[in-house]
Amino acid sequence: MDKKANGEINWAETILLPNTEFPMRANLPDAEPLLLKYWNDIDLYAKNREINEGNKTFTLHDGPPYANGNLHIGHALNKILKDLIVRSKFMMNYNVSYIPGWDCHGLPIEWKVEEKYRNKGLDKDTIPINDFRDECRDFANHWIDVQRDEFKRLGIIGDWDNPYTTMKFRSEALIAKELLGIGMQDALYMESKPVMWSVIEKTALAEAEVEYLDYTSDAIWVKFEVNTKKSFADHNQSHEVPENTSIVIWTTTPWTIPGNRAISFSSNITYSHYEVVSTDGDVWAKKGDNYIIADLLAEEVMGMAKVTKYNKISQI
Known part of the structure; x- marks a missing residue:
C-alpha cells in the first residue's frame, strides 16, 4: 500500500478500478469539433448506408423547415429527435434513407425581399416578376446553406449534399403532374369554400399566416x-x-x-x-x-x- 509523502495512505490505490481511454473531463469545446470533423471526413451517413446495403430499408420523411432565418430551439428539437431515429435504425442494421428538405414557398420569403425593396424606396409592383422571383430564390438558397451548416454543427447526419427543396423545378413539375393525374381521374370537383386572401400580396394565405387583431366586442x-x-x-x-x-x-x-x-x-x-x-x-x-x-x-x-x-x- 502506497503512502503519500506526508505518510497518509493513498486510498485510490486500494480500489481496483477499470482502465479506460476516456478522459476524466469531456472537454466538449475541443472534443466536439474533432468528433464532428471525423464524422464528416468518413461521411458517416454514407458509410452506414454502405455497411447496411441490401438490408431492409427504412425511410424517414423529413417535414421541412422554412428557409428564412437561423435555427431556433424548435428546429433543434425536431432534427435531434429524427437523428436519434436514424442512428438507432442504422444500429438495428436497417438501410436508412434520410433526405433533409426545405420549404421555400409562402409569404415570409417574399415579405423579406419586399422589406429590402422598401428600405431602398422601391415599390415591389415596379419590379419585373421574374427578377422578384429570382431574388426570392437567392434569399431561400442563402438560408438553406446557413441552416444546413447549423444542422451539421448539431451532429445531424443525412444526405446533406442532395436535399430536396419545394422550389426545385423538378418538384414543382411533379406536383403539377400529380394534380393533372388526379384531375384526369375525375377526383377534382368545384365547390364553395372560404379562402383567406391577402389583398396586398395578391395570394391565398395559409392558416398560420393569418393574424387576428384583438378588438373590443359589442356584446x-x-x-x-x-x-x-x-x-x-x-x-x-x-x-x-x-x-x-x-x-x-x-x-x-x-x-x-x-x-x-x-x-x-x-x-x-x-x-x-x-x-x-x-x-x-x-x-x-x-x-x-x-x-x-x-x-x-x-x-x-x-x-x-x-x-x-x-x-x-x-x-x-
Whole structure:
C-alpha cells in the first residue's frame, strides 16, 4: 500500500478500478469539433448506408423547415429527435434513407425581399416578376446553406449534399403532374369554400399566416318575451309560466337581432324558471320579473343584471 509523502495512505490505490481511454473531463469545446470533423471526413451517413446495403430499408420523411432565418430551439428539437431515429435504425442494421428538405414557398420569403425593396424606396409592383422571383430564390438558397451548416454543427447526419427543396423545378413539375393525374381521374370537383386572401400580396394565405387583431366586442343581453298563450303551456303543461316571463340571450353580434327567428336550446343543458325578488336599483331587471335561464349561468346573469335576490321557481 502506497503512502503519500506526508505518510497518509493513498486510498485510490486500494480500489481496483477499470482502465479506460476516456478522459476524466469531456472537454466538449475541443472534443466536439474533432468528433464532428471525423464524422464528416468518413461521411458517416454514407458509410452506414454502405455497411447496411441490401438490408431492409427504412425511410424517414423529413417535414421541412422554412428557409428564412437561423435555427431556433424548435428546429433543434425536431432534427435531434429524427437523428436519434436514424442512428438507432442504422444500429438495428436497417438501410436508412434520410433526405433533409426545405420549404421555400409562402409569404415570409417574399415579405423579406419586399422589406429590402422598401428600405431602398422601391415599390415591389415596379419590379419585373421574374427578377422578384429570382431574388426570392437567392434569399431561400442563402438560408438553406446557413441552416444546413447549423444542422451539421448539431451532429445531424443525412444526405446533406442532395436535399430536396419545394422550389426545385423538378418538384414543382411533379406536383403539377400529380394534380393533372388526379384531375384526369375525375377526383377534382368545384365547390364553395372560404379562402383567406391577402389583398396586398395578391395570394391565398395559409392558416398560420393569418393574424387576428384583438378588438373590443359589442356584446348585448336581450330579453325575449315568452308568448305564454302558446309556448310552454302547449308543449309541457307541467311548466306553465307567468305572463311577464322572458328568455335571456347574450350575443356578440347584435346586428343579427333584427333577423332573429328562433332561440335555440340544448338538450344537454338544464334550464329553469327564476323570479326576481330584489335588485340594486332596478337598473336592468325589476322585482317580479321572471326569466328562463340556464342553471349554470343563472348566478352570473343575475349578477350582471344587478339582481340582489332571486328564487328558482321550477326546472323547465
